[in-house]
Each structure stands twice: as structure tokens, then as C-alpha cells.
Amino acid sequence: MSTIQVNMHEAKSRLSELAERVWAGDKVVIARAGKPYLDLLPHQAAPSPRQPGCLKGKLVVPEDFDQTSQDIIDGFEGGTL
Numbered sequence: 001m002s003t004i005q006v007n008m009h010e011a012k013s014r015l016s017e018l019a020e021r022v023w024a025g026d027k028v029v030i031a032r033a034g035k036p037y038l039d040l041l042p043h044q045a046a047p048s049p050r051q052p053g054c055l056k057g058k059l060v061v062p063e064d065f066d067q068t069s070q071d072i073i074d075g076f077e078g079g080t081l
Contacts, residue, residue, distance in 0.1 A: 003027040005036065 028040040
């Protein structure tokens with residue numbers, strides 16, 4: 001993996017080639033007036049929206065869920081074990 005920097009004009013001329021390099025793992029920085037201006041990145045699909053309740057009826061909460069032993073509490077709060 002390597003990083004390459006190209007100017008805006010060169011990026012326009014070589015867009016397909018630069019896109020292939022990005023997908024191959026290279027980092028492409030497009031410069032404007034010799035200074036980094038933007039990065040060329042591969043597209044990432046947006047995550048699907050959350051569906052509250054999709055696990056309803058599939059999880060079981062034990063009866064003693066909210067009863068934590070004192071040694072575990074002490075471990076989190078800085079007490080000695």
C-alpha cells in the first residue's frame with residue numbers, strides 16, 4: 001500500500017487509473033496549488049436502518065440480572081479482589 005499525491009488536472013486525466021489504485025489499497029490524495037485538498041476513497045454502502053425490536057422474544061434476561069456480586073462491583077470501582 002502506498003500513498004500518492006496528484007494535482008487536480010492530473011486526477012481528471014487519470015481518474016480511472018486512480019480509482020483502480022484506491023480499490024487496490026493505495027491512498028490517493030488530490031492536491032490543489034501543491035497542498036492536499038481531498039482524498040479519493042472507495043464507496044461504502046450506507047448501513048441499513050435499525051429495526052427496533054428485531055430480537056424480541058429471542059433473548060432471555062436471567063432472574064438475577066440486576067444482582068451483581070460485591071467482588072465484581074469492587075473490581076470496577078477500584079476495590080481489591
